[in-house]
Amino acid sequence: MFQTEQQTIEARIKAFCTANGIPLSVLEWKPIPFSGEWGMSTSFFAVAAAEARLGKKIDVAQRAQEIAEQVQSQVSGVPGLSHAEAVKGYLNLFFDTQEYTRRVVETVLDQKDRFGSGPATGQRVMIEFSHPNTHKAFHVGHLRGTILGDAICRILEFAGYDVVRANYPGDMGLHVIKWLWGYLKFHNGEEPSADITKWMGEIYAEASKRLEEDPDLETEVRSVYARWDKREPQIVALWERTREWSLEGFRQMYAALDVRFDVYYFNSQEEKSGKEIVEELVRRGIATDERSQGGAVIVKIDEVLGLAKEQFHTAVVLRSDGTALYATEDLALALHKFSDYPDLAKSLYLVDVRQSLHFTQIFKILEIAGHEQARKSGHISYELVTLPGNVVMSSREGTVVLLEDLLREATTRARAEAHKKNPSLTEAQLESVAKAVGLGALKYPMLARENTKMVTFDWKTALDFNGQASPYIQYAHVRCNSILRKAGVDITNLPPSAFDHSLEPAEVELIDWLSRFPSEVQRAAAEYKPLAIANIAYNTAKAFAGFYDACPVVQASPEIRAARLRMVAAVKQTLANSLALLGITAPEVM
RNA sequence: GCCCCUGUAGCUCAACGGACAGAGCACCUGCCUUCUAAGCAGUAGGUUGUGGGUUCGAAUCCCGCCAGGGGCGCCA
Numbered sequence: 093m094f095q096t097e098q099q100t101i102e103a104r105i106k107a108f109c110t111a112n113g114i115p116l117s118v119l120e121w122k123p124i125p126f127s128g129e130w131g132m133s134t135s136f137f138a139v140a141a142a143e144a145r146l147g148k149k150i151d152v153a154q155r156a157q158e159i160a161e162q163v164q165s166q167v168s169g170v171p172g173l174s175h176a177e178a179v180k181g182y183l184n185l186f187f188d189t190q191e192y193t194r195r196v197v198e199t200v201l202d203q204k205d206r207f208g209s210g211p212a213t214g215q216r217v218m219i220e221f222s223h224p225n226t227h228k229a230f231h232v233g234h235l236r237g238t239i240l241g242d243a244i245c246r247i248l249e250f251a252g253y254d255v256v257r258a259n260y261p262g263d264m265g266l267h268v269i270k271w272l273w274g275y276l277k278f279h280n281g282e283e284p285s286a287d288i289t290k291w292m293g294e295i296y297a298e299a300s301k302r303l304e305e306d307p308d309l310e311t312e313v314r315s316v317y318a319r320w321d322k323r324e325p326q327i328v329a330l331w332e333r334t335r336e337w338s339l340e341g342f343r344q345m346y347a348a349l350d351v352r353f354d355v356y357y358f359n360s361q362e363e364k365s366g367k368e369i370v371e372e373l374v375r376r377g378i379a380t381d382e383r384s385q386g387g388a389v390i391v392k393i394d395e396v397l398g399l400a401k402e403q404f405h406t407a408v409v410l411r412s413d414g415t416a417l418y419a420t421e422d423l424a425l426a427l428h429k430f431s432d433y434p435d436l437a438k439s440l441y442l443v444d445v446r447q448s449l450h451f452t453q454i455f456k457i458l459e460i461a462g463h464e465q466a467r468k469s470g471h472i473s474y475e476l477v478t479l480p481g482n483v484v485m486s487s488r489e490g491t492v493v494l495l496e497d498l499l500r501e502a503t504t505r506a507r508a509e510a511h512k513k514n515p516s517l518t519e520a521q522l523e524s525v526a527k528a529v530g531l532g533a534l535k536y537p538m539l540a541r542e543n544t545k546m547v548t549f550d551w552k553t554a555l556d557f558n559g560q561a562s563p564y565i566q567y568a569h570v571r572c573n574s575i576l577r578k579a580g581v582d583i584t585n586l587p588p589s590a591f592d593h594s595l596e597p598a599e600v601e602l603i604d605w606l607s608r609f610p611s612e613v614q615r616a617a618a619e620y621k622p623l624a625i626a627n628i629a630y631n632t633a634k635a636f637a638g639f640y641d642a643c644p645v646v647q648a649s650p651e652i653r654a655a656r657l658r659m660v661a662a663v664k665q666t667l668a669n670s671l672a673l674l675g676i677t678a679p680e681v682m
Numbered sequence: 683g684c685c686c687c688u689g690u691a692g693c694u695c696a697a698c699g700g701a702c703a704g705a706g707c708a709c710c711u712g713c714c715u716u717c718u719a720a721g722c723a724g725u726a727g728g729u730u731g732u733g734g735g736u737u738c739g740a741a742u743c744c745c746g747c748c749a750g751g752g753g754c755g756c757c758a
Contacts, residue, residue, distance in 0.1 A: 133701090135701090137700080141739090180701060182700085265758065266758085267757085382755090387755080387756080388755065390755050391755095392755090403685070405684080405755080409756090412756060413756085415756090417758085418758055445687065446752065446753060447758080448752090448753070449685075449686080450758085473687085475752090514720095529720085537694095540696090541696095542696090545695085546751080560695085560707085561706085561720090564706095568721095571717075574717060575717045624698095627696070627705095630696095637722070638723095640717075640722080641723080642722090644717070646716095646717050647717075660717090
């Protein structure tokens with residue numbers, strides 16, 4: 093926001109250093125740690141260290157301070173800056189408070205829901221995420237990938253990318269065969285209940301349990317697989333019908349979560365071309381067909397690459413009985429995506445960390461085979477959601493917290509809380525607040541965490557609406573709205589404010605967080621890291637809470653009131669924008 | 683045996699190689715005739731697992747070690 097001033101200053105500093113033989117290379121600017129007012133700062137440690145390396149006998153810290161002091165005199169009188177100071181080797185340039193505040197607030201109010209967005213990059217990126225398995229339950233473990241993927245898409249779009257949201261349900265595999273067997277044997281003819289996914293999941297869990305109790309039943313399951321492999325019409329029809337049940341359940345779930353997809357791929361549809369790729373790999377000597385010796389079709393990647401140390405290990409790309417497995421289908425899908433979208437700059441897969449090796453193998457095999465698309469493909473991994481005691485959620489073992497249950501619990505809880513806190517809410521308002529707050533409370537903990545860190549799910553934390561959580565941020569947004577409503581003025585009719593009252597520290601800190609939002613969006617996009625947004629959203633809300641407490645708005649004197657109203661409107665907008673990037677609704681009341 | 687991730691306050695987690703390592707929860711003390719207390723202010727809590735190295739400067743980068751988790755030819 094002070095690019096022009098920054099350039100002026102850089103030019104002056106560089107000129108000074110050149111004239112005085114100081115070997116300055118690059119200047120890096122960073123925000124000054126908050127100290128009641130703010131600005132940007134740079135340091136001279138690197139220059140001083142460079143001098144020391146040239147043979148001068150100097151104390152680096154001392155010399156840095158010396159340079160900072162000399163440079164300080166060069167930067168006075170730049171419009172927009174109030175003063176400069178040299179301290180501990182840093183040169184701190186303080187912005188003219190009024191001017192800076194005005195620029196930040198007016199920028200936000202001018203750009204509205206685009207504040208923080210980046211210019212169009214012209215690049216198209218595909219993110220594949222969620223990939224639920226049909227015929228299975230959808231539990232909290234799946235929620236992280238879904239929520240994370242959705243947020244990453246929102247962030248990338250906002251940052252200027254053209255995003256393709258892809259889903260890849262696992263609609264065929266051993267789990268489906270097992271389900272079909274269980275259905276035919278124990279539930280034949282039954283129709284799904286209202287909670288489709290839950291009902292499907294129960295049948296799957298039952299089938300797993302029966303198989304465990306009586307392993308002899310495996311032969312029956314295998315025969316179902318054989319019937320599928322022969323495409324026996326009866327089995328295919330049953331599969332199609334039950335698969336559709338699951339997909340309908342998923343559609344309902346995604347609607348409830350406010351997550352959407354642009355394109356669906358299904359592993360059942362990649363089977364054929366996957367097998368063709370494998371055949372080609374065998375023909376070209378990349379894959380080894382060990383089926384004649386009772387083995388599978390494999391790619392000894394390390395050997396093919398001539399690596400002495402094992403790194404990529406060996407990948408199985410086709411079962412010994414010739415049926416496809418996920419690796420077979422993933423080889424095909426990776427290419428399929430590029431034939432659908434030839435201009436993809438990147439094709440990313442958001443899949444949990446246990447699949448890391450799998451994806452490095454897939455991409456490496458395609459690369460060996462000469463498919464350049466592989467270089468544009470990548471895996472974004474994230475850690476699992478576990479239950480207390482490090483218990484991994486498993487549909488098979490029934491150690492799951494179902495999404496349906498969690499959603500219901502969270503909204504019920506949020507509704508009760510909202511009614512208690514604000515009895516004046518109408519039924520319709522209660523309904524939407526419950527949805528916004530309940531859903532936000534679920535999403536935020538999944539996003540406010542490093543992707544590589546495990547999330548331990550427990551009900552107490554999940555339903556705790558206080559502190560660093562989504563409701564706190566939503567509440568800040570509501571309070572902004574409340575002030576604007578109470579003031580009874582249309583903010584768009586207020587002229588830009590001069591902000592020439594002496595700003596309170598709380599106001600300065602608040603403005604500071606607003607100004608950082610655009611760069612955090614870029615960082616979050618570059619690192620696929622919604623955490624950056626979750627953090628700044630919280631920090632902005634926290635700064636606002638401090639402001640709310642320290643700075644009256646509605647009852648302030650006319651000039652201050654007008655200025656603060658615009659500030660509050662800017663905060664409200666920024667909070668709404670950041671929550672939107674997390675896929676969380678910003679309510680007007682709660 | 684090979685590879686990946688994690689280790690920061692009692693607990694859960696933050697911290698683009700920079701200034702004094704910060705929040706929340708829990709605990710304790712205050713604050714609702716004032717814009718919604720889902721809030722605010724304050725107290726307390728640290729050898730950033732450990733030993734080296736690089737650097738003017740390391741929680742952050744490199745190497746070793748310890749601890750926990752995960753992945754390594756026909757599950758997805």
